[in-house]
Amino acid sequence: MINLDTEEKIDTPPKDRRGFSSKVLLISVTVILLGVGVFLYISQLGTGDVQISIEIPDNVKMGQPFEAEVNISNNSSENILESKLTISLPTGIILLDSPDKRNDVRELEEIPNTNVLKEKVRLIAVPTDSDRGHELRASLTYTTKSLSAFFNKNTVVNVSPQNTTFDIDMTVPSVIFSGQEFSSKILLNTSQIESKEEFNDISEKIKYYLILENEDELDLVSSEPKSSFNDLKWEIPITEEKDYELNFVARAVNVSTDVLSLKPRIILNFADENYELDRIDENPLLAPSPLTLGIRLSDPKSYAFAGEELTYIVTLKNNTEVPLRNVIVRTQLIGEMFDGETVDTDGKFNSLDSSIVWSSADFDELSSLGVGRQATFSFAVTVKKDFPISQINDKNFVLKVNVTAESPTITQGVSTDRTSTDATLQTKVAGDLDLKNSIYFDESEYENSGLIPPKEGTKTTLSVHWSVENKGTDVRGVQLRSRLGSNVLFEEVLSSPEGSTIEYDESTRDLFWNLGDLSAGAGIISKDPEAIFKISITPNNSDIGNFIHLMDLVTISATDEFTGISLSGSSASVDTSGLSDSGFDAEDGRVISNE
Structure with a gap:
């Protein structure tokens, strides 16, 4: 028997793996290049023909409103859809219409191809601790009908505000006597503050003030124009007049040094914040008053009760280097809560004007008040028991005592024909x-x-x-x-x-x-x-x-x-x-x- 099952070995040639790897590499490179090309094409299609820019005035001034304009140019073949503009503000730049916001975000309408959209934003520059410029940024996100992706365009502009200077000029005596009235004048050049029609709707929100930083050291006697704030603060009006003039009379009080530091400041007030735009310092010498005059209560306090008896002490001291002749001390009681019928004094009381006078005719020490000598006087008066109330505004009664002292003796450093001084004490009547x-x-x-x-x-x-x-x-x-x-x-x-x-x-x-x-x-x-x-x-x-x-x-x-x-x-x-x-x-x- 012949067995026909046989096994035949067929030799085959080995595979060329180097050729296979080359083909894979070639395909991979082709795909990558094709992807990059498509990406660049889409990017160019989405952003290449859309531009964004910011325009600002050439002369932005600190503390004054200005308008910036963001321009969006669509030079592409498609309309811009679902666009959103974000304007980002740096420190020192504030939105006039929304002071609390740091970003102004706007949903924009459709921008047709070949069109330019202009978006205006109203701003104001305020002082900061940095001297560098401020970078105002704008960012645009958008898409088109043929592209599902969103694209972004950014731009930035540097805002470098110029200082708003007022050329402050202050006239003040070179020597001021403590407690004595002195006159001063302040001139401002307001020509750099421009009034623009496009900001008329917010003009009431932007205020400029002249302030003296001496609340605890200056007692304002009078001013022209008058202060609307009952203190050392005046509003600067924005008018066609380019100069602002303030004349005031004040006295230095509670100053512990031999120099009175006067600091006029120009303040911008916007959105309940104050910003200093300009200032100067004047430092006149402060000399002791030729006459020191004081008035106080024997029981020092700032208030009194209805029906209470008050005792006032008046003190006078000669600070000059010569005796003061024929000194007259005069006190006047001002306030409807004083009971004039109860005044008890060794001076002469005049019930018609509620005044008390001490003079050399009755007090020898006032005939010639020696160098460094002091005189003291007193009087008592009772506060009325009943409040004079007839209408709703009858409240907050004050007891005011004005006291003056003067002598015909002319002393060195005093420009008047006499030596005089005055003092005031006010006491509130409690309810x-x-x-x-x-x-x-x-x-x-x-x-x-x-x-x-x-x-x-x-x-x-x-x-x-x-x-x-x-x-x-x-x-x-x-x-x-x-x-x-x-x-x-x-x-x-x-x-x-x-x-x-x-x-x-x-x-x-x-x-x-x-x-x-x-x-x-x-x-x-x-x-x-x-x-x-x-x-x-x-x-x-x-x-x-x-x-x-x-x-x-x-x-x-x-x-x-x-x-x-x-x-x-x-x-x-x-x-x-x-x-x-x-x-x-x-x-x-x-x-x-x-x-």
């Missing part, structure tokens, strides 16, 4: 709170039950009325409080002003009426604020023949808005002998037996 505590059994509006005289074992209810009068000043945080007697129960609140609350603590028996704030004249030129609540008593055997204690003293407290001090008052405690019913006999308050 006065009165409370009334009335307790009724028989009244028509709120019916009570039980018996008067109180009867053993019988419950009797009573109505309590608390009312308040406020005189002289506005007050805040008014509170009345008391404590009920041990045999007294709190029943209910009957009435109280809107916004006030009555609270009772059963554990302590304390009672509170939180009234809140009161205007001056409440209860006098307007209806009394009044709280009404009900209490009850049930006498027991041990109370027979006695009065029942209803309530401890009532106290009132508040803060005076004018003087800042705490005000307080009180009314006496009340028992059943003190009911306020018409015709009530105190003996009817004694508890009787039920037999």
Whole structure:
């Protein structure tokens, strides 16, 4: 038998792997190059023909509004869609229309091809700690109909504001006497502040002020123009006139050095922030006043109470190197709360003008006040007990005392024909709170039950009325409080002003009426604020023949808005002998037996 199963080995040539790798590499490079080409093509298609730029004025000035313009040029073959413009502001550049924002983001309309869109933004440059320029940036994101991707374009421009200078010129004496009036003039060149029609709608939000940094060292006597702020601050008007002139009279006070540093500053106020645009420093010498004149209260304080007696001390000292002849010291009392009939003084009092005069005719030391010598005078006067209140604005009364001293002797360094000085002391009159505590059994509006005289074992209810009068000043945080007697129960609140609350603590028996704030004249030129609540008593055997204690003293407290001090008052405690019913006999308050 022949076996036909055979195995034949067929030799095959080996594969060329180097050729295969070359083909793969070639394909990969081709794909990459094709991808890069497509990417560059799409990028060029998306951004190459869209441009963005920012234009700003050539002369941006510090502290003055200006307008920047962002230009978006679409030179592509397609419309720009879903575009958003973001304008980013550096420190020192503020949006006029939205000062709190650091980015102005705008959703833009469709921009047709071959068109230019102009977006304007109103800005103002303000001083910062950096002297470098400010980079204003704009960024545009967009897409087109044929491209699904979003593209971005950015641009930046450097804003370098010029300083706004006012050429401040201040005329002031080279030597100023402490406590003596002196005159000064300040000239400003306001030509660099331009008024532009496109900013008229916000002109009221941009203000320029002239300020003197001497609030604690200068007492302003007068100025032209007058200050609208009752201090060393004047608004600079923007008019066609290019110069601003301020004339003022002041005196130096509370200066501890021999130089008075005067610092006129030009301030921009915008969005409740102040920015300094310009300033100068003037440093005249400060010399002691030829006459030192002072007035104070014997009990130094800034306030007084109605009905209080005040004692004033006037002191005078000669600081010159020569005696001062025939010195006259004159004091005038200004204020309707002074009671002129109570003035007590060794000087001559004139009730017609409320003045007191001390002269050499009555005081030998004033005939020739020696070098370095001092004279002291005093007077007493009582504050009126009653406030002159007839209308709602009758409040915040002030006691003002002006005192002057002068001598015909001319001293070195004084340019007038006499040597003189003056001083002023102002004292605020604190407000006065009165409370009334009335307790009724028989009244028509709120019916009570039980018996008067109180009867053993019988419950009797009573109505309590608390009312308040406020005189002289506005007050805040008014509170009345008391404590009920041990045999007294709190029943209910009957009435109280809107916004006030009555609270009772059963554990302590304390009672509170939180009234809140009161205007001056409440209860006098307007209806009394009044709280009404009900209490009850049930006498027991041990109370027979006695009065029942209803309530401890009532106290009132508040803060005076004018003087800042705490005000307080009180009314006496009340028992059943003190009911306020018409015709009530105190003996009817004694508890009787039920037999």
